[in-house]
Amino acid sequence: MIKCDEPRTLGVPAPEARLRFEAEEVEKAEREGRSRRRLLVVDGEPAFELSHWCGTCPLLFRRLVTATQKLSLEDVRERLTGTLADPGDGGVIDAFGALLPEGEYLPVLLRVEPRLVIPGQEGDYFRGEQVDSWGIDQFWGLPEYPHTPYYRTFETAVGSSAHLYEFVVPMVPPTWNERERVEEYVELMGRGAVPTAVAVSTLDVCQAENAFGDDQSPHWGLTHFLLDGHHKLEAAAIAGRPVQLLSLLALGEGLADAEQCARLPALRAQPRSARKTGA
Template identity: 30%
Template sequence: MLLDHIYLKITKSDSKLSFTTTGGGNWEVWDRFISYDNEPLFHIGNICGTCAFFFTQIKTDLAGSYTVDSVRNNLANGIETISDDISNQLSAIIPEGEYECLLLEIQPYQTCYNGKRDYFKEEQNPLWDYEDETDETGGIYYRGTDRVISEHEKLFEFFIPLYPPSSLEENRVRFYQEQIREGKQPTALALAVVDAKECMTYMEIPEDGIVSHWTYANYLLDGHHKIQAAAREKKSITLLSFISKDASFKVVDTLVELYKKNN
């Protein structure tokens, strides 16, 4: 559910995060990455509109801060609107560019590659009919709510952690579990990319008619303990999602309208 939305253009940022690309074959730009200090953190897929969606974490020996200390308490307590103060302070850690910033109420559940309710195994592979490109069997991520967009299009929400649940502080997770049980909704923070991937390899239209997957991939900068707590409790928290209009597959405006319509 959409709680608030603003458009934001960041023209001056000291962020160490960036979107980077490399070429492939005859393509000057093919593969895309989220990088930190110019070192790739995540491979976030390619520009091909008919290839399958994928993400893979490259850098795992993580160091440095991916959030802003001055707003940490606000996010821990949960925000209800995207204030100018919050957006201005968080702009310091977001790469320069244009963004649609969505404050969403989400209900995440934990899964893993080749596990129960794994997108790549259960939704993607039957349609594209080839193995995903991550080679990360067992890698943990979270999913949200799937939404039918049209007769042949469907949206899938992903919340992708920098740190696996096994590395989190158990006491901190339990703290947020207690907060959530009391009805509070702490806020996680993510840098996001939206892609529209249409399969062209199927022999016939599948039974549900869906041949185009819109993938809304949120890469968590803050909120790992919160989202784990929400998944355990099977309850909702909020997410402040900075969707890059520059790195996405040109469907961001339609996505925003979809969330507004479904409110």
């Protein structure tokens, strides 16, 4: 972690926000014979299904078929090509705050070294650590599937039993990125540049209950949904280089209480450590 600011009120009235968090309509869920979903909505279309409200179901960020939009802002691109010294540098927070629903957000400036993960392959949280705690889905007989590549960036212990996992989730798959722009960032990073990406983030604290895994320890999932930086994150993963990530943590939108959110800066400043199996 580079710096954590104080919580601040950002955003516009929810109907005007390009990105917002919503509960699915009861009637729609009933028509389809399932429980209501917790959703991240972009430009009026459901983009991601999020962890269920109960807090005992597995952590989830599942991309939906209507997730087709990025939220980059051209007028701040030049500032984000360089290194920010402060979360509020250059009015970046206010610029991206105008995309979000009105609420309390905690700005945190992080330095991350992203590793691209393909679901079902090595390093996939959903087939690894999550199965260790929840087991596989008893109906499908499979692990949860996020329907998107994503980046893993950090993890650390939370006390003696729980564990924090950090993810950066692109709004669209890296295969949609422009190759020339990715290569430009690879070259810039090779010369020592550390560009900045921007994300809106949630903290979900989930604990398996009556599950089928061997490890029932709580999982703290810090999930960053990229607003700007799709090409930068892919380039950093290719080059093995760091990027900065300006995270706007949406307080009250995740499955974490105020005390848990307040612990996040200190946890994110800890040394990186993998979970001990059977802890």
